Amino acid sequence: MSIGCHLNRRARVTIVQQLADVVAENSFCAPGDRQLRVAVRQLSKAYGVLWALKDIDFEITGGECVALLGPNGAGKSTLLKLLAGLTRPTRGTIELDGSQVGRGGESDKSRIGLLVPGEHLYDDLTARENLRFFTALYKKNNTEPKIDRALAEVGLAARSDEYVAAFSSGMKCRLSIAKWNLLDPELLLLDEPYSVLDREGVDFLEQSLARRCQRGSIVMMASHHVARAIKICSRALVLRQGKLIFDEPRRHPWESFDRLFGEFRPRGE
Amino acid sequence: MMEILRQACLVLRKDLRLEMRRRESLLTMFFFGVLLLFVFHFSFDLTPENVVALAPALLWLAFLFTGTLGLAQLFQAERENRCLDALLLSPLDPGALFLAKVFFNLVLMVLVELVVLPLFWILFNLRSWSPLPSLLAAVFLGTIGFCVLGTLMSAITSRARARELLLPLLLFPLMVPVILATIRCMEAVFRTGGLDDAAAWLRLLFGFDVIFLTLGILIFDWVIEN
Numbered sequence: 097m098s099i100g101c102h103l104n105r106r107a108r109v110t111i112v113q114q115l116a117d118v119v120a121e122n123s124f125c126a127p128g129d130r131q132l133r134v135a136v137r138q139l140s141k142a143y144g145v146l147w148a149l150k151d152i153d154f155e156i157t158g159g160e161c162v163a164l165l166g167p168n169g170a171g172k173s174t175l176l177k178l179l180a181g182l183t184r185p186t187r188g189t190i191e192l193d194g195s196q197v198g199r200g201g202e203s204d205k206s207r208i209g210l211l212v213p214g215e216h217l218y219d220d221l222t223a224r225e226n227l228r229f230f231t232a233l234y235k236k237n238n239t240e241p242k243i244d245r246a247l248a249e250v251g252l253a254a255r256s257d258e259y260v261a262a263f264s265s266g267m268k269c270r271l272s273i274a275k276w277n278l279l280d281p282e283l284l285l286l287d288e289p290y291s292v293l294d295r296e297g298v299d300f301l302e303q304s305l306a307r308r309c310q311r312g313s314i315v316m317m318a319s320h321h322v323a324r325a326i327k328i329c330s331r332a333l334v335l336r337q338g339k340l341i342f343d344e345p346r347r348h349p350w351e352s353f354d355r356l357f358g359e360f361r362p363r364g365e
Numbered sequence: 366m367m368e369i370l371r372q373a374c375l376v377l378r379k380d381l382r383l384e385m386r387r388r389e390s391l392l393t394m395f396f397f398g399v400l401l402l403f404v405f406h407f408s409f410d411l412t413p414e415n416v417v418a419l420a421p422a423l424l425w426l427a428f429l430f431t432g433t434l435g436l437a438q439l440f441q442a443e444r445e446n447r448c449l450d451a452l453l454l455s456p457l458d459p460g461a462l463f464l465a466k467v468f469f470n471l472v473l474m475v476l477v478e479l480v481v482l483p484l485f486w487i488l489f490n491l492r493s494w495s496p497l498p499s500l501l502a503a504v505f506l507g508t509i510g511f512c513v514l515g516t517l518m519s520a521i522t523s524r525a526r527a528r529e530l531l532l533p534l535l536l537f538p539l540m541v542p543v544i545l546a547t548i549r550c551m552e553a554v555f556r557t558g559g560l561d562d563a564a565a566w567l568r569l570l571f572g573f574d575v576i577f578l579t580l581g582i583l584i585f586d587w588v589i590e591n
Contacts, residue, residue: 181453181454184590204456205454205455205456206455206456208454209454210450212447214446215446215447215448215450215451216446216448216450216451216454217446217448218379218383218445218446218448219445219446220383220386220387220442221379221382221383225382229375229379230451230455232375233372233375233452233455233457234455234456235456
């Protein structure tokens with residue numbers, strides 16, 4: 097059983113909040129440590145005549161947890177796909193530690209992960225078989241106890257030998273969290289992870305992300321759950337109609353974000 | 366190269382496991398192959414005089430059509446839940462994915478052929494079983510060519526909406542050299558009992574297999590992306 101399972105919900109939330117504050121202070125890498133860096137330059141992507149993204153520029157360094165926000169059709173998922181190397185940019189470059197990302201690029205693919213709830217898992221394999229397959233593909237020396245631990249951490253230990261087809265969307269998302277915990281990429285991209293998770297699942301996810309940033313990895317999360325995303329992230333990027341209109345680190349108070357936030361905040365937040 | 370083979374084995378093992386659980390492709394191919402043989406049996410009267418002309422074409426037609434059914438399902442597991450993206454995101458070499466899919470399709474085809482060929486012999490009351498090993502060798506080389514080119518075409522059409530329609534339209538014209546060479550080899554076997562008269566066709570088949578297998582490994586990255 098994971099430590100997280102022994103703690104009550106309030107204690108877990110407190111730990112997540114404390115870790116998130118540490119993320120926000122962005123003080124994980126000791127001076128002289130090699131710091132991970134993602135550099136996006138003049139990035140544009142067109143689908144036919146429609147520009148999904150246009151002239152995006154930003155840099156992210158190790159330990160940052162970035163919230164990628166914006167209305168539907170702003171280009172969030174396209175940006176994540178480009179960063180993951182699943183599609184080629186029409187113009188511009190993405191570099192991970194100076195190596196070009198994407199098909200034909202020279203960067204190591206195992207350094208980048210993309211978590212999309214309910215996707216990237218084989219329905220007719222069990223949860224354990226999915227993890228075994230992907231860890232073998234990534235040449236991770238994950239023994240069965242590590243897989244057991246990863247499944248226990250997301251509350252799936254009892255269902256590890258069930259087919260993924262029988263899982264709910266939330267359970268699939270938990271399995272994806274376990275998968276990326278095992279594969280341990282340096283840049284983890286998440287597309288709407290909150291949409292299918294229950295409160296316990298959200299806690300598992302946030303603990304995992306906070307730990308990851310604390311170790312110096314980069315997390316970028318696209319979400320419509322603005323308040324929740326901002327709570328754990330150290331920086332916000334806001335896209336609108338394919339353009340980057342806001343890029344600031346989190347601070348208290350954050351009037352510039354609050355002015356913008358009202359525009360995108362979904363009802364009820 | 367060893368890493369590509371390791372990755373190909375991983376994907377192949379996963380595909381075989383999924384097929385053992387679903388049994389969609391194998392059962393469909395098997396029943397369709399047997400059904401075709403019965404249709405041919407009722408449609409044609411094979412005599413010792415016309416066996417050389419008819420049997421190779423009928424057999425190869427059965428393999429071609431059943432194989433096409435398998436090819437249409439080849440990337441089904443990767444289409445579900447966008448698992449193809451998961452593979453492309455991973456350090457998996459696209460060449461390894463191509464090799465795994467070729468071998469997976471080859472396993473299915475060989476299993477079907479091992480049932481269909483003897484059944485053909487029984488249904489058409491062919492007297493001598495001695496040409497069967499030579500025939501299997503010719504069919505095996507032809508099947509490799511079919512699987513190699515078929516996997517490429519299946520990958521090209523895997524994201525198309527009308528892929529079941531598009532696949533044979535793209536595949537069959539390109540398969541002409543394989544179809545021709547395999548049928549000529551099979552004719553030689555039915556005529557003489559061996560492959561001695563079909564050396565040139567065998568070389569063509571072998572060359573086709575090697576060239577397209579190499580080409581497939583090299584260009585699969587581009588094929589899967591576009």
